[in-house]
Amino acid sequence: MTHPTLEVVSLHCVRGRQIVVEDASFALQPGEHVALTGENGSGKSTLLRAVLGLDRPREGRVYLQGRPQVPGSPAVLRQVAWMPQRLPLGRFPFRVDELLASSGNRAAALESAGRLGVRGLVSRPVAELSGGQLQRVFLARALGSLAAPGRAPLLVVDEPTAALDFAGQAEVADLLVGLDAAALIVTHDEPLARRCDRCLSLALGRLQDAP
Amino acid sequence: MNSADLLDLLSLAPVQRGLAAILVSGVGMPIVGVFIVGLDILTARFALMHTALLGAAIALLAGINPLAGALTACAATGAALVPLSRRPSGTSGAMGFVMTVSIAVAFLLLAAAGLPASAAMELLWGSVLATRPADLVLLAALNAAVALAYLALRRPLALVFFDREVALASGVAVDRVLVVTLVLVALAIGAVMPVTGALLVDAVTLLPALAARNLGGSLGATVGLAVAFGLAGNLLGFGIALALDQPVGPVLVLTAGTITLGTFLLRRARGGPA
Numbered sequence: 325m326t327h328p329t330l331e332v333v334s335l336h337c338v339r340g341r342q343i344v345v346e347d348a349s350f351a352l353q354p355g356e357h358v359a360l361t362g363e364n365g366s367g368k369s370t371l372l373r374a375v376l377g378l379d380r381p382r383e384g385r386v387y388l389q390g391r392p393q394v395p396g397s398p399a400v401l402r403q404v405a406w407m408p409q410r411l412p413l414g415r416f417p418f419r420v421d422e423l424l425a426s427s428g429n430r431a432a433a434l435e436s437a438g439r440l441g442v443r444g445l446v447s448r449p450v451a452e453l454s455g456g457q458l459q460r461v462f463l464a465r466a467l468g469s470l471a472a473p474g475r476a477p478l479l480v481v482d483e484p485t486a487a488l489d490f491a492g493q494a495e496v497a498d499l500l501v502g503l504d505a506a507a508l509i510v511t512h513d514e515p516l517a518r519r520c521d522r523c524l525s526l527a528l529g530r531l532q533d534a535p
Numbered sequence: 536m537n538s539a540d541l542l543d544l545l546s547l548a549p550v551q552r553g554l555a556a557i558l559v560s561g562v563g564m565p566i567v568g569v570f571i572v573g574l575d576i577l578t579a580r581f582a583l584m585h586t587a588l589l590g591a592a593i594a595l596l597a598g599i600n601p602l603a604g605a606l607t608a609c610a611a612t613g614a615a616l617v618p619l620s621r622r623p624s625g626t627s628g629a630m631g632f633v634m635t636v637s638i639a640v641a642f643l644l645l646a647a648a649g650l651p652a653s654a655a656m657e658l659l660w661g662s663v664l665a666t667r668p669a670d671l672v673l674l675a676a677l678n679a680a681v682a683l684a685y686l687a688l689r690r691p692l693a694l695v696f697f698d699r700e701v702a703l704a705s706g707v708a709v710d711r712v713l714v715v716t717l718v719l720v721a722l723a724i725g726a727v728m729p730v731t732g733a734l735l736v737d738a739v740t741l742l743p744a745l746a747a748r749n750l751g752g753s754l755g756a757t758v759g760l761a762v763a764f765g766l767a768g769n770l771l772g773f774g775i776a777l778a779l780d781q782p783v784g785p786v787l788v789l790t791a792g793t794i795t796l797g798t799f800l801l802r803r804a805r806g807g808p809a
Contacts (some may be wrong), residue, residue: 378700398703412698415573416754426694426705449752450697469704 327390329354329478329506330375330404335384337367337374344370348384348531350524352506354477359517360510361534362526368510369409371526372482375508376401388476405469409482409510411458413451420453420461421446424468428475433468439499440464455487463496470505477505485513544777552671553663553783556730557769559671560739563678565765566685567723568744569758570716573696579616580736582630583724585637586612590725592641596648602673606725608637613721617713661732663773663783670729677726681719685758688712693754735784742791743768749798768794 328351337345344367352358362368374381380396387393393400405427424433424446437443440460445453453461463484470479484500485493497516500507509520517523517534525534544550571577587605594604612633619629645651666674685692691712694702702709724736731739743765744757751757772790776783 378703401700401704402706406704408700412701414697415575416569416693416696416748416757417752418693418697419753422693422753423697423701426701428705 326354327387328352329356329389329476330508331387331390332375333385333387335371335374335386336382337370337379338382339370343529345374345381345526345531346529348526350531352478352508355504355506356522357501357503357507357509357520359520359523359534360508360526361512361517361523366526367529368526369482371531372480372508372510376404376406376480388478403474403476404478404480405466405472405475405505406479407462407466407481407484409486411455411462413458417449417451419446420448420450423450423461424465427465427468428472429468431468432471433464436467437461437464440496456489456492459484459487460492460496463499467499470503479503479505479507479509481507482510483512484509485511485516541777549664549666550777552666552668554773556663556666556671556674557739557773557787558766559675559678560727560730561766561769562762563674563681563723564727564739565743565747565761566681566758567720568740568742568765569685569747569754569761570681570692570720571741572744572748573692573754574713574716574720576616576630576717576720577741578630579612579720580724580740582634582637583609583612583721584728584736585634585641587725587728589637589641589644592644592650595650596644602670602725602729605728606722609721609725610718613717613719614714616717616721617710661729661735663730663787666730670726673726674730677719677723681723684715684719688715689755689758692716696754731787732784735788738772738784738788738791739765739769742788742795746791746795746798749795749802764791764794764798 331351333349335345335348336343348371360368370379373379375386377393377396377398377400384395385392386395386400388400388403424430424437427433434443437446440463442457442460442464445457445461450458463481466479466481469475470477485496488496493513493516497519500509500516501519509516511517523534525532571580586608590604590608591601594601691702691707694705694707695709695712699709727736727739743761746764747757747760751760768791769787772787773783775790776786
C-alpha cells in the first residue's frame with residue numbers, strides 16, 4: 325500500500341484568539357504537485373508553518389509517508405525540502421556556498437544553482453544578493469535537500485516566484501512542475517498554480533479545492 | 536614613565552595577574568561578543584550583570600562566595616534566554632524586565648539582611664589590577680571553554696547565526712546549540728565582571744566583535760579578527776594606561792573604541808554600507 329507523501333488531517337491554527345485555519349485536511353500523493361492559493365493574510369503561510377512544525381497548531385495531525393509527526397516539532401521540516409517565504413540575510417557574512425552546503429547535498433544544490441543561473445554567485449555573501457538572486461539560491465538549496473539522504477520526496481515552497489521577473493517565473497515554474505517529487509507550492513503566481521496537478525484555496529480559514 | 540619604570544611595574548604580581556587576565560580575556564571574550572551579536576542578544580548582557588548582582592546578594596545572605604552566587608544566577612539566566620531568543624520580538628522587553636526586577640530584589644534582600652549594598656556592588660566595579668589568582672583561573676577556564684565550544688560548534692553556529700529556521704531545516708539541534716552558547720556567554724560575562732567591572736565588559740566583548748564584523752567575510756574570519764582586535768586592544772590599552780599612569784578600564788575602552796571606529800571607517804572607505 326502506498327501512503328500519501330504528505331497527509332494533513334483536521335488542522336486548526338490560531339493567531340492569538342483568531343482562528344486562522346479551520347479544520348484543514350488534504351493529502352499529496354507521491355509526485356503530485358499541489359498549489360496552495362488564497363488572498364494575502366488568508367493563512368497560507370500559517371498553514372504551511374504548522375504542517376512543517378515551525379508553529380504549533382491548536383489541533384490536527386500530520387503524516388509524512390504514512391508516519392505520524394509530532395505537532396509543533398520541526399521533525400517534518402527536517403525531513404522535507406523547504407524554501408521559506410521570508411528569506412534571511414544573516415547577521416554575519418554567510419556565503420552562498422555555505423548555504424547550499426546546508427541543504428545536505430551540496431553537489432545537487434550546486435547543480436540546481438547552475439540550472440537556476442546562480443552558480444556564479446557561490447562565493448558571494450548571501451546579504452549582497454538581490455531579491456531575485458536570493459530566491460533562486462534558496463530554491464537551489466531546497467532542490468539540494470530533495471536529493472539529500474534520508475529526506476522524504478517532498479518539496480514545500482512558499483511563494484517561490486515572488487521576487488522573480490517574468491522570464492524567471494516561467495523558468496522556475498518549468499523546473500517545479502518537472503520535478504518527480506511531490507510539491508506543495510504556496511503561490512500568488514496564477515500561471516504556476518494552473519500548471520500544478522491540483523489547486524487548493526484558503527479563504528476565511530477554510531481550505532477548499534480551487535477550480 | 537620610562538621603560539625601566541614600566542619593567543619595574545611589570546615585575547609586580549598584581550600587574551602580572553592583570554596582564555594575564557587581559558590576555559586571556561582578549562582571546563575568549565571577543566568570541567563571546569561574536570556570540571552575542573550573532574544571537575542578537577545585545578540587551579541580555581545588561582540583564583546578566585543585574586542578575587549577577589542578585590545572585591551575589593543571595594550568596595551573601597547564604598554566607599557563601601558572592602562570585603559563586605553571581606555565576607549561578609548568570610548561568611540560570613543564560614539558560615532561561617533560550618526560549619526568549621526564539622521569539623520574533625527578541626529578548627529586549629523581557630531583559631528589561633529581568634534587569635530591573637533583579638536589581639530591586641537584590642537591594643531588598645540586602646536591606647532585609649542588614650548587609651551593605653556595596654558588598655554585592657563590588658562585582659560591578661572590578662579592577663584589572665585587583666585580579667586574584669582564583670579570578671584568573673576561573674576566567675581562563677571559561678574562556679578556554681568558550682574557544683573550544685566555538686571550535687566544536689562553528690558550523691552549526693554559523694547556521695544558527697544566519698537563521699534559526701534554516702538551521703533547524705538543516706538538521707541542527709538549535710536548542711542544544713543555544714543552551715551551550717547562552718550559558719557560556721552568561722558565565723563568561725559573570726567571570727569577567729570582577730576583572731573589568733560591569734561597565735567595561737563591552738570593551739572586551741562587544742567592541743572587538745563589532746570591529747571584526749565590519750571587516751570579516753565569514754563567521755570564521757569574524758571570530759579570528761575579533762580575537763586579534765581583542766588582544767591588540769587589551770594589550771595596547773593596558774600598556775598605555777600603565778605608561779601614562781591612568782586607570783586601566785577607561786583606557787581599555789577608548790583603545791577598543793578607537794579600533795572599532797577605525798574598522799568602520801575602513802569599511803566605508805572600501806565602499807561598504809554605512
